Amino acid sequence: MARYLVQRLLLALGVIVFVSALTFALTEATVDPALAVAGEGATEEAIQQIRRQYGFDRPLVERYLGWLGGIASGDLGESYRMRRPVADIIGEHLPVTLKLGFLSLAFAILVAIPLGVLAAVRQNTWIDRFALSVSVIGQALPNFLFALLLIIVFGVNLRWLPISGSGTWQHFVMPTIALGYYAMPALMRLTRSGMIEALEADYVRTALAKGLSPGTVVFRHALQNAILPVVSLGAVQFGFMLGGSVIIEVVFGLNGLGYLARESIRRADLPVVQSIVLLISFFYVVLILLADVLNGLLDPRIRSTGA
Structure with missing residues (x-):
């Protein structure tokens, strides 16, 4: 297990460093940082002075290493526009995104896993067809369009929920449903396919032949094996929710x-x-790492092979 953890940690560290370098290079190549600081209408002399003052005239690699060193010491730099530490600015906005992400993932899991289990147990029935229909609609319907439909129905026509803001729990109901519904189809389909495969396995038939109740077989035997890929997908979906919440927010x-x-x-x-992209990438990598570790704990075959 220790070797498995070390391999995953080294891989996660490599991914974070690669993402940080790519993010820094792309953003610096897209916009002239000296011009961004000086603002529109600045003279060439003022731009050159800012370039020397902030060190923008140094080589890109040197500036990247300085930026990376600052991050390692907890310094994310200063905002060009707000003239405040980036860490303070992100700290003010991060709780809202984390709250929305956790609520959306919880909503997706609480709906998708039971629906996937029911669809697998009741194959080719109306429950199965309903679950598949929900999955197809969820993937075909853009989340921003679904969000607008929720606003029209529950915010404008029925006036049950507030349309904007984050002051109370009611403000998070529609955003949670809109963001969670987009992640739900993949979780539901994976649960359904995993359960169908598990229910057809020999150990399930053996458990039924021994007289175990169908509920015990489904939840203690089949679901325990079918849930492994769902754990990994759930971590990926949570990372996606943190990064893809821009439109919903x-x-x-x-x-x-x-x-x-x-x-x-x-x-x-x-x-x-740069700091937001790096932070979301960090969350994404850590979540996948935790999913790998959890799968390794649940399934000894994974950690023994190092897969």
Whole structure:
């Protein structure tokens, strides 16, 4: 198990370093940081002075290593526009995005796994067809369109829920459903296919032949094996929710990382954009790492092979 953990940690570290280098290079190549700091209408002399003052005239690799060293010491730099530490700005917006991500994942799991189990146990029935229909609609319907439909029905017509803001739990109901519904089809289909494969296995037939109740066989034997890939997919989906919440946060007026990223890109605030991309990538990699470790604990075959 120790070797398995070391392999996964080294892989995760390599991915984070690669993403940080790619993010820094792409953002620096897209926008002139000196011009972003000086603002529109600045003279060439002012731009050159800022370039020397901030060290933008140094080689790209040297600036990247300095930026990476600052991150290692907890310094994410200073926002060009707000003139405040990036860490403080992100800290103000991160709780909203994390709350939305956790709620959306919980909603997706609580709906997808039971529905997938029912669809597998009741194959080729109306329950199975309903589950597959929900899956198809969930993947075909863009989340921003679904979010607008929720606003029209529950916010405008019925007036049950607030349309924008993040002051109360009611403000998170529609964003949670809109973001979670987009992740639900993949989780449901994977649960269904895993359960169908598990229910057809020899050990399940043996357990039934020994007189175990169908509920015990389904939940204690079949589901335990079918849930392994769902754990990994759930971690990936949570990372996707953190990174893909930009549209949902903008639609519902949630002042989270997604909204901050949009505004920072529009204003060419590179330190904020770079830090947000790196932070979301870090969450994504750590979640996949935790999923791999959990799968290794649940299935000894994984950690013994190092797969």
